[in-house]
Amino acid sequence: MPEYPDIVVYLEALEKRILGRTLERVDIASPFLLRTAVPPISSVSGMKVVELRRLGKRICFCLEEDYWIVLHLMIAGRLHWKDRLVPDKSTQAKLSRRDLAAFQFDNGTLSLTEAGTKRRASLHLVEGEAGLRNLDPGGLELFQKPDRKGGPDRMNVETFTAALKSENHTLKRALTDPRLFSGIGNAYSDEIFFAAQLSPIKLTQKLTDEEIERLYLATCATLTGWVERLRTETGDRFPEKVTAFREGMAVHGRYRQPCPRCGAKIQRIRYATNETNYCPMCQTGGKLLADRALSRILREDWPRTAEELG
Numbered sequence: 001m002p003e004y005p006d007i008v009v010y011l012e013a014l015e016k017r018i019l020g021r022t023l024e025r026v027d028i029a030s031p032f033l034l035r036t037a038v039p040p041i042s043s044v045s046g047m048k049v050v051e052l053r054r055l056g057k058r059i060c061f062c063l064e065e066d067y068w069i070v071l072h073l074m075i076a077g078r079l080h081w082k083d084r085l086v087p088d089k090s091t092q093a094k095l096s097r098r099d100l101a102a103f104q105f106d107n108g109t110l111s112l113t114e115a116g117t118k119r120r121a122s123l124h125l126v127e128g129e130a131g132l133r134n135l136d137p138g139g140l141e142l143f144q145k146p147d148r149k150g151g152p153d154r155m156n157v158e159t160f161t162a163a164l165k166s167e168n169h170t171l172k173r174a175l176t177d178p179r180l181f182s183g184i185g186n187a188y189s190d191e192i193f194f195a196a197q198l199s200p201i202k203l204t205q206k207l208t209d210e211e212i213e214r215l216y217l218a219t220c221a222t223l224t225g226w227v228e229r230l231r232t233e234t235g236d237r238f239p240e241k242v243t244a245f246r247e248g249m250a251v252h253g254r255y256r257q258p259c260p261r262c263g264a265k266i267q268r269i270r271y272a273t274n275e276t277n278y279c280p281m282c283q284t285g286g287k288l289l290a291d292r293a294l295s296r297i298l299r300e301d302w303p304r305t306a307e308e309l310g
Contacts, residue, residue, distance in 0.1 A: 001057065001073070001074060001075045001185050001186065001187075001244065002057060002073050002078075002242055003057060003183055003187060004054075004183035004184060004188065004227075005223060005227045005229075005230050006230065006242050007059060007183065008054065008227050008230075009227065009231060009234055009239050010079060010239055010242070011052050011053075011054055012231070013081070013237075014052055014059070014061075014079075014081075014110070015052055016236075017107070017110075018049050018052075018061070018105055018107075018110065019049055019051075019052060020048060020049065021049055021105045021106055021107050022046060022047070022105065022106040023045065023046070023047055023048070023049060023061075023063060023104070023105055024045060024046065024104045024105065024106060025042075025045050025104045026042075026044065026069075026102070026103055026104070027095060027101060027104065028041065028100070028101045028123070029095045029099050029100055029101060029102075030100040030101070030114075032119040033119070033121060033122065034123050034124075034125075035123065035124050036124045036125050039067065039127065040125075041123075041125055043067070043125075044067050044069065047064040048063065049061050049062070049105075050062050050063065050064060054183070055070065055135060055136055055182075056136065056139060056178050056183055057072060057073070057185065058071060058072045058135065059073070066127060066128045067125060067126075067127060068124075068125070068126050068127070068128075068131060068132055069123065069124075069125055070123070070124040070125075070126060070132070070135055071122070071123055072121060073112075073114075074114075074120035074122070076115040076116050076118070076121070077100075077112060077113070077114045077120070077121035078113050078114070078115075078240075079238075079239075079242075080110070080111045080112075080113065080238070080240065081108060081109070081110055081111075081238040082108055082109045082111070083107065084106070084109070095111075098114070098115070099112065100112045100113065100114055100119070100121060137178035137179045137182075138178075139163075139177070139181045139182035139183075140155055140159060140160065140163045140180065140181050140182060141182050141183075142155050142181070142182060142183060142184075142220075143155070143220075143223075143224070155219075155220075157213060157216045160212070160216045160219070161212050161216075163180045163181060164204050164207070164212060164215075165204055165205055165207075166180065167180070168203055168204055168205040169204055170201045170203060170204070171193060171198060171199070171200050171201070171202050171203075171204060171215070172189060172193070172200040172201065172276055174204045175192065175193075176189050184219070184223075185244075186252075186274050186275075186276070187245070187252045187253075188223060188252075190249075190251050190276060190277045190278065191222050191226075191249055191250055191251065191252055192222045193215075193218075194250045194261075194278065194279060194282065194283065195218035195250070196211075196214045196215045196218035196219075197214070197282050197283055198214065198283060199283050199284045199289070200269075200278055200283070200289075201289060250279075251266050251278055252277050253277065254266045254277060255267070255268045255275075255277060259279040261282050262279065262281045262282055264279055264280060264281040266278070266279055267279070267288060267289070269289050269290070270291055276289075
């Protein structure tokens with residue numbers, strides 16, 4: 001799922017291409033994509049884009065008359081841009097089998113695709129700031145610039161601590177909860193916990209002040225560092241290689257590969273369609289965290305420490 005760094009780079013690429021441009025039409029191929037009926041999606045045809053904004057993991061386009069198109073890419077949704085080479089306003093975007101929607105602008109086409117058969121990506125058309133607030137889970141914004149209405153407070157160590165300790169959950173659950181923190185998901189939370197040298201299953205209300213500060217600094221450094229890295233990799237191109245598994249990640253997607261800090265084998269916990277990756281030496285004091293599926297099968301044979309892995 002695209003997270004804070006990916007969404008920031010998407011928005012920067014979109015600003016260069018569609019800010020101030022006219023949205024001529026929206027073509028929707030999947031009946032599951034559009035989640036609102038009023039106002040109708042056709043009502044924004046011919047309007048200019050006046051602002052772009054991130055709302056958690058959502059991408060928001062503000063059009064004239066304060067209409068907002070809100071896209072949530074979920075796990076497999078991706079955006080693609082194609083410049084219009086011929087200045088013919090009658091040109092209509094051709095939807096491929098993978099396309100869920102195409103946004104035809106006066107200078108090109110933005111298409112939304114979704115891999116796989118599960119249709120989870122969503123499109124909402126709402127009116128005004130009130131409409132946006134109805135889609136906002138309310139998590140603490142990390143570094144967002146103030147919006148036209150002043151926007152939420154930016155994160156500092158005090159507000160971070162208050163959000164973190166508002167409920168007693170594992171660090172993994174807390175940091176990826178959109179009601180607590182905005183824009184952090186499975187992949188970058190793994191990288192944050194590695195940078196902070198903290199176990200993903202440690203309970204939030206058992207953290208010391210020093211551990212919370214470490215986590216706060218790691219969150220800021222990891223997310224801003226990956227924004228800069230993705231900006232450099234993308235350059236002036238549109239970001240097409242948006243993935244949860246990136247070259248250069250320390251632990252996420254690196255199961256059984258050597259830890260870049262200590263050399264131990266990276267381990268994982270698998271659940272549903274997600275996995276948590278961690279270094280047992282750097283983060284859990286050499287203890288292996290039980291993988292629910294494998295530990296149930298192996299029982300007494302399930303290794304308890306990194307040394308038992310051989």
